[in-house]
Amino acid sequence: MLDQIALLAAVTVLGVLEQAYFALQVIYARRKYKVSPPDTAGPPEFERVFRAQANCSEYFPIFVSVLWVAGIFFQQGVAAVCGLLYLYARYQYFQGYTLSAHGRLGPMYFSAKVLWILIGLSMAGLLVHFLSLSSFVWRMEIPSKL
Amino acid sequence: MLDQIALLAAVTVLGVLEQAYFALQVIYARRKYKVSPPDTAGPPEFERVFRAQANCSEYFPIFVSVLWVAGIFFQQGVAAVCGLLYLYARYQYFQGYTLSAHGRLGPMYFSAKVLWILIGLSMAGLLVHFLSLSSFVWRMEIPSKL
Amino acid sequence: MLDQIALLAAVTVLGVLEQAYFALQVIYARRKYKVSPPDTAGPPEFERVFRAQANCSEYFPIFVSVLWVAGIFFQQGVAAVCGLLYLYARYQYFQGYTLSAHGRLGPMYFSAKVLWILIGLSMAGLLVHFLSLSSFVWRMEIPSKL
Numbered sequence: 150m151l152d153q154i155a156l157l158a159a160v161t162v163l164g165v166l167e168q169a170y171f172a173l174q175v176i177y178a179r180r181k182y183k184v185s186p187p188d189t190a191g192p193p194e195f196e197r198v199f200r201a202q203a204n205c206s207e208y209f210p211i212f213v214s215v216l217w218v219a220g221i222f223f224q225q226g227v228a229a230v231c232g233l234l235y236l237y238a239r240y241q242y243f244q245g246y247t248l249s250a251h252g253r254l255g256p257m258y259f260s261a262k263v264l265w266i267l268i269g270l271s272m273a274g275l276l277v278h279f280l281s282l283s284s285f286v287w288r289m290e291i292p293s294k295l
Numbered sequence: 296m297l298d299q300i301a302l303l304a305a306v307t308v309l310g311v312l313e314q315a316y317f318a319l320q321v322i323y324a325r326r327k328y329k330v331s332p333p334d335t336a337g338p339p340e341f342e343r344v345f346r347a348q349a350n351c352s353e354y355f356p357i358f359v360s361v362l363w364v365a366g367i368f369f370q371q372g373v374a375a376v377c378g379l380l381y382l383y384a385r386y387q388y389f390q391g392y393t394l395s396a397h398g399r400l401g402p403m404y405f406s407a408k409v410l411w412i413l414i415g416l417s418m419a420g421l422l423v424h425f426l427s428l429s430s431f432v433w434r435m436e437i438p439s440k441l
Numbered sequence: 442m443l444d445q446i447a448l449l450a451a452v453t454v455l456g457v458l459e460q461a462y463f464a465l466q467v468i469y470a471r472r473k474y475k476v477s478p479p480d481t482a483g484p485p486e487f488e489r490v491f492r493a494q495a496n497c498s499e500y501f502p503i504f505v506s507v508l509w510v511a512g513i514f515f516q517q518g519v520a521a522v523c524g525l526l527y528l529y530a531r532y533q534y535f536q537g538y539t540l541s542a543h544g545r546l547g548p549m550y551f552s553a554k555v556l557w558i559l560i561g562l563s564m565a566g567l568l569v570h571f572l573s574l575s576s577f578v579w580r581m582e583i584p585s586k587l
């Protein structure tokens with residue numbers, strides 16, 4: 150049982166570590182640019198770090214959800230590789246956004262593509278599951294009706 | 296095993312698609328009202344779209360958590376139906392909020408009600424689980440003590 | 442099977458109830474300080490409540506993720522106790538932040554420590570899992586090569 154989710158769990162923990170890293174960067178930026186909570190407005194340099202972390206946080210539960218559905222219903226290894234690509238793209242997004250608003254765009258598109266692939270794998274896996282379920286019911290019903 | 300979570304997984308993926316749709320609407324609104332990241336302030340029309348997506352994102356992990364606990368410990372079909380109702384209410388919330396701040400209220404109350412139902416089902420399912428566990432221990436202990 | 446996740450599910454539902462409580466406090470603060478959506482700026486008293494809930498929401502999916510990985514791959518009871526400590530720290534964080542920005546710091550550090558413990562337990566559990574897996578492969582291969 151655990152073998153079927155261990156890679157997904159490992160990628161999830163890596164994602165948590167990445168989010169912890171992003172949060173620490175916001176804390177450092179708050180100190181550097183003197184933006185004390187509860188304020189969130191400040192110089193553009195601060196706001197880009199702040200928004201980069203906010204945007205990654207917003208997508209984190211979406212990412213974890215499709216990572217697990219794709220990994221359980223399609224195939225764990227493929228989902229885990231997509232997961233690593235996504236986390237890499239998000240790291241690039243964060244670094245790019247920190248430098249300039251434009252710098253976030255390339256990694257944003259890439260991370261979105263990986264997310265769509267995970268959504269596609271999830272839907273494919275679920276489709277096969279429901280179809281094979283109904284064909285199973287079908288095979289059971291025909292003999293019993295004869 | 297997979298049969299017991301397939302509907303929950305399907306509703307989760309539908310929720311992810313809905314969140315992707317909301318995010319796209321924010322991107323379109325950013326272009327339409329010329330509010331470039333990292334800015335988040337702009338005309339009220341923009342801010343309502345921005346906040347609608349932010350609010351739905353905030354509740355998404357809460358929703359997914361109780362959907363799965365209710366579906367696993369209470370009953371999958373009932374949880375999945377509540378999940379669909381919740382996603383429908385959130386769609387209405389987003390559309391209503393886009394038009395006017397007041398337009399978000401009706402769907403907000405409805406989505407909150409569905410969420411409370413999912414919380415109630417989760418608690419009921421867990422309660423039955425822990426009670427039947429302790430009554431099992433009880434049944435095992437009495438004979439062994441005699 | 443359900444026995445191995447029931448405590449994790451219970452702590453998760455408790456976390457959802459806490460998030461619902463925080464959201465209600467924001468709604469009351471919006472009324473009290475007359476900050477109508479989509480606005481998020483207002484007197485510092487309001488902004489502290491608003492940010493306290495936003496910060497807790499941001500960390501909620503991270504918390505749930507490591508709670509479950511630690512509980513499944515390390516040990517359920519230990520993870521559940523850490524989960525309760527985390528939720529208690531977050532309650533203190535919310536109350537402290539509501540009173541003053543400084544009041545959030547102590548509970549913030551404590552909640553971060555508990556989160557790092559959960560991350561550590563997750564990584565330890567996964568490491569043991571992968572190592573015992575490879576030693577199992579190892580034990581299978583040596584006899585077959587002899």
Ligand SMILES: N[C@@H](CCC(=O)N[C@@H](CS)C(=O)NCC(=O)O)C(=O)O
Nearest residue numbers: 172175176186187492493496545549
């Ligand atoms: N979104 C957070 C990310 C980093 C974080 O968790 N910071 C802690 C320590 S400074 C906090 O309490 N932030 C207050 C807040 O988010 O309003 C922030 O803006 O600060």
Ligand SMILES: N[C@@H](CCC(=O)N[C@@H](CS)C(=O)NCC(=O)O)C(=O)O
Nearest residue numbers: 200201204253257318321322332333
């Ligand atoms: N919350 C996001 C939702 C849409 C989104 O993900 N936008 C991308 C492309 S414009 C982004 O990088 N947003 C920057 C940000 O969230 O600060 C936003 O405000 O833009």
Ligand SMILES: N[C@@H](CCC(=O)N[C@@H](CS)C(=O)NCC(=O)O)C(=O)O
Nearest residue numbers: 346347350399403464467468478479
């Ligand atoms: N983050 C929310 C927490 C509470 C909540 O969910 N409020 C509801 C009813 S006032 C809402 O629709 N908020 C609008 C918003 O988040 O922009 C807020 O700021 O209001």
